Amino acid sequence: MSSAALRQRAVCAARQVRPTGVRNTRSYASESHGSHGHGHHAPPVEESLGTAFYVAVGAVPACMLLYSVSRPGKDGEPSGISKMLERVSDMKEQWETRNHLMTAALEQAAHDKHLLYHAPRNTHVELKYPEVFQHGSPFNVPAGHYINMDKVVAHYRKQHLEEEERKAKKLGAHWYFKAPDKFLKNAPEDAPAVRVGLVSSAIGYGLFAARDFRKDDFIFHEAPFMQAIFNEKDSANKENLQTQHHAFKAAVASEDDSAALRIAFPRLAGQTGHAPVSFDDAAFDKLGKNLVHGQFAGSTVSREEYDRYISGLKVASNVKPSEVRQAVLDFFKHYAFQVRHGLGVNTPSASFSASSTSIATSPAAAAVGSQSVEACIYLLGSLINHCCSSSKDTDRGPNCYWRIGPQWLAHFVRPKHLCVQAKRDIKAGEQLTWDYGKRNKGFTCECDACNKSLKHYMESLCRVQ
Numbered sequence: 041m042s043s044a045a046l047r048q049r050a051v052c053a054a055r056q057v058r059p060t061g062v063r064n065t066r067s068y069a070s071e072s073h074g075s076h077g078h079g080h081h082a083p084p085v086e087e088s089l090g091t092a093f094y095v096a097v098g099a100v101p102a103c104m105l106l107y108s109v110s111r112p113g114k115d116g117e118p119s120g121i122s123k124m125l126e127r128v129s130d131m132k133e134q135w136e137t138r139n140h141l142m143t144a145a146l147e148q149a150a151h152d153k154h155l156l157y158h159a160p161r162n163t164h165v166e167l168k169y170p171e172v173f174q175h176g177s178p179f180n181v182p183a184g185h186y187i188n189m190d191k192v193v194a195h196y197r198k199q200h201l202e203e204e205e206r207k208a209k210k211l212g213a214h215w216y217f218k219a220p221d222k223f224l225k226n227a228p229e230d231a232p233a234v235r236v237g238l239v240s241s242a243i244g245y246g247l248f249a250a251r252d253f254r255k256d257d258f259i260f261h262e263a264p265f266m267q268a269i270f271n272e273k274d275s276a277n278k279e280n281l282q283t284q285h286h287a288f289k290a291a292v293a294s295e296d297d298s299a300a301l302r303i304a305f306p307r308l309a310g311q312t313g314h315a316p317v318s319f320d321d322a323a324f325d326k327l328g329k330n331l332v333h334g335q336f337a338g339s340t341v342s343r344e345e346y347d348r349y350i351s352g353l354k355v356a357s358n359v360k361p362s363e364v365r366q367a368v369l370d371f372f373k374h375y376a377f378q379v380r381h382g383l384g385v386n387t388p389s390a391s392f393s394a395s396s397t398s399i400a401t402s403p404a405a406a407a408v409g410s411q412s413v414e415a416c417i418y419l420l421g422s423l424i425n426h427c428c429s430s431s432k433d434t435d436r437g438p439n440c441y442w443r444i445g446p447q448w449l450a451h452f453v454r455p456k457h458l459c460v461q462a463k464r465d466i467k468a469g470e471q472l473t474w475d476y477g478k479r480n481k482g483f484t485c486e487c488d489a490c491n492k493s494l495k496h497y498m499e500s501l502c503r504v505q
């Protein structure tokens with residue numbers, strides 16, 4: 041090995057053992073020439089003293105300082121470090137309190153977090169239209185579908201009736217004459233109530249119960265068909281006649297009313313020059329068109345009965361206006377119900393009678409004297425036939441009352457509306473009747489009570505012989 045190589049290796053070895061401290065001032069003499077510096081001397085190297093030197097030098101004053109602070113005082117007083125530690129140990133209680141508070145706060149926070157995590161969800165949701173969730177809500181009905189409102193209608197109808205009844209009872213407390221409870225009953229049910237049948241060619245139509253009724257039940261409630269001024273005691277009054285004629289003409293002018301008039305009152309139709317309709321054209325359903333409560337159950341009139349009845353009626357031709365007036369006057373005389381004016385809460389009790397069933401001799405007629413009163417014709421109510429009252433056989437006597445709103449009557453009956461009530465129990469199929477009163481009725485009575493009396497009379501005659 042050459043001397044240069046030896047020198048090179050020595051430098052490398054020295055470099056490896058050197059501490060890795062400050063190197064920036066160092067320069068390598070050997071490197072400035074590399075392996076080519078044969079024969080040159082390396083410049084002096086600035087080597088540092090090393091960390092160990094500084095540590096060793098610094099340790100001396102540090103130890104002295106430590107010694108001075110840890111050494112107890114001359115009079116045995118505690119050293120500086122002891123004093124400092126004592127000072128810090130005074131804060132022990134303070135730290136303990138702080139730790140306690142900190143622990144409590146952490147525990148509370150953990151508890152609260154737990155509370156919030158496990159709290160039940162708020163089930164209350166504010167909705168703009170809460171009804172959208174209701175069954176049957178119009179919002180839930182798909183387009184093109186209809187919901188069945190029957191139950192809702194029935195509910196509100198019942199509620200309305202109860203309210204009306206309550207009001208009527210309250211009003212009743214102020215009446216001069218307090219209406220009996222039987223007149224403050226609920227409105228007739230919306231169920232088949234009456235049907236029309238032909239009693240005989242002489243009597244014509246009659247009205248029959250379509251189902252059983254109990255005493256005091258309301259059977260039906262009907263709006264008027266024709267209205268006019270009428271007073272039997274002043275029947276020649278031209279102004280009154282004018283109103284009757286006007287009502288008749290108005291009914292004839294209306295297509296629907298004219299059809300109903302010719303079916304319900306074929307005799308009047310014939311007398312005034314309007315031919316009664318054939319059986320095929322007789323739409324009996326029209327007779328129930330003015331019912332407010334109760335339903336019309338149709339007719340039991342057969343084709344043969346109808347044709348026989350119609351063929352017995354006169355159809356006048358070339359009728360004079362005076363003849364029409366007379367026919368209408370007679371019609372009002374026998375078919376109209378008088379509507380009392382101004383009778384209400386102050387009407388004397390004497391004029392309130394449950395058996396006030398006649399047309400012309402009703403308490404109203406007596407009360408108004410010669411004054412004009414209004415009279416109404418009803419499509420069904422005016423078809424009810426007369427039956428004589430019999431004190432002996434109540435089952436044979438009239439079975440109905442009638443009332444016209446609004447006075448005295450069931451609270452639901454509107455002004456001028458007719459309401460028919462059962463005077464006793466009525467069986468389905470039984471003819472409805474009332475007593476027209478003791479006046480000249482213009483016909484020979486053929487009611488059950490009279491027929492029975494006649495039968496008794498004939499039987500008694502037979503026994504005598």
Ligand SMILES: C[S@@+](CC[C@H](N)C(=O)[O-])C[C@H]1O[C@@H](n2cnc3c(N)ncnc32)[C@H](O)[C@@H]1O
Pocket residue numbers: 242243244245246304305374375422423424425426427481482483484485486487
């Ligand atoms: C208010 S209407 C009754 C409906 C009538 N049956 C009809 O078909 O037009 C009264 C008329 O009916 C007849 N009528 C009513 N009750 C009667 C009875 N008990 N006996 C005989 N005819 C009676 C009489 O012609 C009377 O003028």
